Amino acid sequence: MWHRRPACGPEPAPRPHTVNAPDDWPASDSLDDWDLLPTAPDWASGIRDEWEPGEEGARKRLDAFRDEAAHYEGRRNLPSVEGTSRLSPHLHFGEISPGAVWHATSDKGGSVATFLGELGWRDYAQNVILQFPDYGKSNARDRFDEFPWRNPNRGHTIADELQAWQQGRTGYPIVDAGMRQLWHTGWMHNRVRMIAASFLIKHLLIDWREGEKWFWDTLVDADYASNAVNWQWVAGTGIDSNMFVRIMAPLSQSEKFDAAAYIRQWVPELADLSDEAIHDPSDELRPQDYPAKLVGHREARERALDAYSEIKS
Numbered sequence: 001m002w003h004r005r006p007a008c009g010p011e012p013a014p015r016p017h018t019v020n021a022p023d024d025w026p027a028s029d030s031l032d033d034w035d036l037l038p039t040a041p042d043w044a045s046g047i048r049d050e051w052e053p054g055e056e057g058a059r060k061r062l063d064a065f066r067d068e069a070a071h072y073e074g075r076r077n078l079p080s081v082e083g084t085s086r087l088s089p090h091l092h093f094g095e096i097s098p099g100a101v102w103h104a105t106s107d108k109g110g111s112v113a114t115f116l117g118e119l120g121w122r123d124y125a126q127n128v129i130l131q132f133p134d135y136g137k138s139n140a141r142d143r144f145d146e147f148p149w150r151n152p153n154r155g156h157t158i159a160d161e162l163q164a165w166q167q168g169r170t171g172y173p174i175v176d177a178g179m180r181q182l183w184h185t186g187w188m189h190n191r192v193r194m195i196a197a198s199f200l201i202k203h204l205l206i207d208w209r210e211g212e213k214w215f216w217d218t219l220v221d222a223d224y225a226s227n228a229v230n231w232q233w234v235a236g237t238g239i240d241s242n243m244f245v246r247i248m249a250p251l252s253q254s255e256k257f258d259a260a261a262y263i264r265q266w267v268p269e270l271a272d273l274s275d276e277a278i279h280d281p282s283d284e285l286r287p288q289d290y291p292a293k294l295v296g297h298r299e300a301r302e303r304a305l306d307a308y309s310e311i312k313s
């Protein structure tokens with residue numbers, strides 16, 4: 001428990017009273033003329049509903065969260081609860097600084113230190129990239145270069161499974177809920193990011209770089225450093241502790257972190273199932289429009305550990 005106000009840099013400088021604009025603006029295109037927003041189909045409505053880009057939106061998120069920061073530890077792992085700040089896209093785009101977030105929350109007591117620690121992980125990721133600019137593309141542990149990922153060069157057809165993961169049709173409710181949340185809102189709860197990433201890497205034995213690319217394309221907080229560092233952490237290929245053998249069991253994680261309401265929200269096919277059944281619907285209860293599991297948990301676990309034993313020295 002945190003008893004003293006943790007140290008940080010100085011308070012952020014106040015907003016300037018005026019910013020001098022040039023007398024003559026240079027000629028420029030109008031942003032609207034670039035037609036960047038999707039129209040046919042308009043797949044971005046969920047993203048628009050969820051986020052207010054810009055400094056004002058960042059400030060509102062911070063104001064809504066600052067009194068919650070004291071309860072962070074107890075809530076941050078529960079996907080059904082809005083227990084985290086959702087400041088990540090604003091931090092990524094520089095709409096608010098980590099220093100401003102720190103100073104607004106650090107005196108809140110309770111478990112705020114855990115929250116401040118997460119801001120520290122963000123800095124850690126930036127530092128890793130400064131030292132290893134290739135981190136998003138190359139295994140930091142060289143021996144994973146020989147890892148027998150399933151891939152077309154080895155005669156495996158992974159395209160369908162990769163697509164099922166991307167579209168939230170793996171047959172594992174917690175994974176599917178996360179992947180659909182990502183597609184609709186551009187954001188996914190951190191606990192579910194870990195579960196979904198572990199599932200791709202260890203249950204499907206697909207190279208972490210495929211997942212990194214998909215998150216990069218779909219996250220509103222997509223950040224080269226945080227994305228690469230977290231993918232390599234889950235894969236065990238990074239400079240931090242080797243996590244490969246920690247194979248998350250998606251079904252028990254879902255139960256443990258009480259994800260029933262979250263699954264109902266994002267996988268409506270399962271909405272009528274009870275809290276007990278929804279994490280791992282039996283064959284009798286599994287609705288016809290919800291897919292069977294791509295692979296069984298025990299079988300996947302053994303396959304992953306066998307693959308790992310090929311490179312373990």
Ligand SMILES: Cc1cc2nc3c(=O)[nH]c(=O)nc-3n(C[C@H](O)[C@H](O)[C@H](O)COP(=O)(O)OP(=O)(O)OC[C@H]3O[C@@H](n4cnc5c(N)ncnc54)[C@H](O)[C@@H]3O)c2cc1C
Pocket residue numbers: 076084085086087088089091092115118119120121122123125188189190193194197215219221222223224226227228230231234
């Ligand atoms: C596979 C995977 C990929 C990820 N990719 C990204 C990414 O591209 N961009 C990104 O910002 N985060 C990424 N994360 C980290 C984390 O999931 C998000 O930062 C967090 O979910 C954002 O939600 P929040 O703002 O509510 O976080 P909070 O829990 O409120 O945390 C506050 C801030 O701390 C930082 N933070 C929290 N957790 C982490 C972490 N594990 N690593 C680095 N910084 C962290 C973020 O800036 C976040 O906004 C990834 C995690 C995993 C497991």
